[in-house]
Amino acid sequence: MGIAQALQGAVSKAIKPLGGDVTIRFVTAGAYDPAAGTVSQTFSDEEVKGVLTDVVARKENELNQTKDKKLTVAAADLTAAPETKDLAVVDSVVYQVIAVETYPQGTTAISYELTLRA
Numbered sequence: 814m815g816i817a818q819a820l821q822g823a824v825s826k827a828i829k830p831l832g833g834d835v836t837i838r839f840v841t842a843g844a845y846d847p848a849a850g851t852v853s854q855t856f857s858d859e860e861v862k863g864v865l866t867d868v869v870a871r872k873e874n875e876l877n878q879t880k881d882k883k884l885t886v887a888a889a890d891l892t893a894a895p896e897t898k899d900l901a902v903v904d905s906v907v908y909q910v911i912a913v914e915t916y917p918q919g920t921t922a923i924s925y926e927l928t929l930r931a
Contacts, residue, residue, distance in 0.1 A: 817917075821921065824887045824888075824923055825890050829862045831864055832886075833863065834860065836858050836860055838901065839859070839899050841857070856900075863884045863901075863903075867881075881930050882908065884927040888921075894913070894922060909930050914927075914928075
């Protein structure tokens, strides 16, 4: 086992007892409907544990707002990296992912910090 895999396991193990239930909803764009002017979407949900915190006031800028949240999830607990088109559901509140910060070891993702907005 390499250091990246060991770190992935450690982060996942640390988040599980501390985190709450979170659904990462991966959004995939479908076909364009010219009559309605819309693009259909399909969703794929993954249940994980995550640590939810408020955005730190000193880190507010044009991207972050006071009611935004930060969600930390272990990369090993997801089948794919979240993107800004995806959603996160926490306690029945649906949040848009507005930024994704990946914390890697070499080329292997260890954890993701998602900036969320309701």
